[in-house]
Amino acid sequence: MALETKNIAKNQLVAEVKSLKAQGYRFVTMTCVDLGDGFDLLYHFDRDLQMTHLRITVLKGDTVPSISGIYFAALCIENETKDHFGISFDGLVLDFGGHFYLEEEVKRYPFCKVSVQESQAPKEGN
């Protein structure tokens, strides 16, 4: 069963989100799915109980434009996604720096199958 999503490029995201806001959509949330070498980011919106979904696909290590300047409601989920998956959001209105939930001693991204930080870290003895 396929979820109907509008697939867009990363650089189209802000314009698309602004357009949805102008049409009266409410921001519901964002979902991040680890694809192995990249991520699917799905943005969910609602108007009159009808949902619409945007999808962007990014590589691990990519920076994604924040939509928290358009929808303040995106503040929490973008910080959560940064904690869990290590994705950086450019222009986050309140950036917890990857410690929205996690303590500073946590160095890995717990929701990633292979986290960027883990895979890039030099191996012991090297």
Next chain:
Amino acid sequence: MSTIIPFGPQHPVLPEPLHLKITLKDEIVTEAIPMLGYVHRGLETLVSLKDVDQMVQVVERVCGICSCIHAHTYCMCVEGILGIEVPQRAEFLRIIWSELHRMHSHLLWLGLLADAFGMESLFMHCWRIRERVMDVMEATAGNRVIISVNKVGGVRRDLSADQIRWIRQVIDELEAELDKIKPVLTNDYTVKKRTVGVGVLTKEQAYELGAVGPVLRGSGVAQDARMTGYGAYKYVDFEPVVETDGDSWARTMVRFRELYQAIDIVRQLINKLPDGEISVKVKAAKPEGEIVCRSEQPRGELMYYVKGNGSKFLERVRIRTPTFANVPPLLAMLPGIEMADVPVVALSIDPCISCTER
């Protein structure tokens, strides 16, 4: 001169650890920053260890108060991907238990609110009434809170004719009990003094900031995920409960009126309860595809995203809980109020941190 005061994570009015970094100018709040992570459990990652059926028990533990609705929403997702049609009787039973959860959640919250503004007797009355709902839960499902009635394909338990008669009698008694506390909640000076005009969220702010549930409806937006007609809600006649003032009083009234609404919905469902099977057999579910399902918890709209890859383990389960959505609106309610009002306003969103952090 500004002062920063930590509100929480441990506070007499908070049953769970919510931490707000409050900036004050004299006694007036100028800014609030949420500090979370005290009960983060990473439950969504368990999809790699628990199979499709076992995940029902995992999602039930996201929240102790509305466990039944979590399980129901998750099951709707899996059933949607697999194309399973749930028997009608099971749909009715799921919603009966969901509305019982709404009743006990709202009564629990009303008690906590009464406790927060110092009205111990109202607190005890609310929780005494709530015990009647918990009795129904225990008698019909075997547990008081995490009732584990949902499974992929239907429900695990049925209601006998005797139980249905008894539930009907209990909800009649509940309605009479609510009538008794109604004058206190709606007319008492103390209740109004602490809630009227405090923590105002306008209709525009509520919508813009993504508020859900009683927070959204208390600000005059008639949105309720039950109106999508999922489960047996399509067979029920009801309208969203809406208040327009947007303050802590309005949110309280929405929840109180929703208690009567929940009683009415249970009554309608019991009267129309069809005969038949309560589940269909689902063997070794291996869903493939993506789906989004929504439901209305006591605290508001719940959203599940589920992605299956054709194996018995799902690839991703994402849970957007109502309190998570109500954190940005809370941050907008606090500036401009007195520090002494922060506990009541924070409680007025009915925060569930267990849900928020999962």
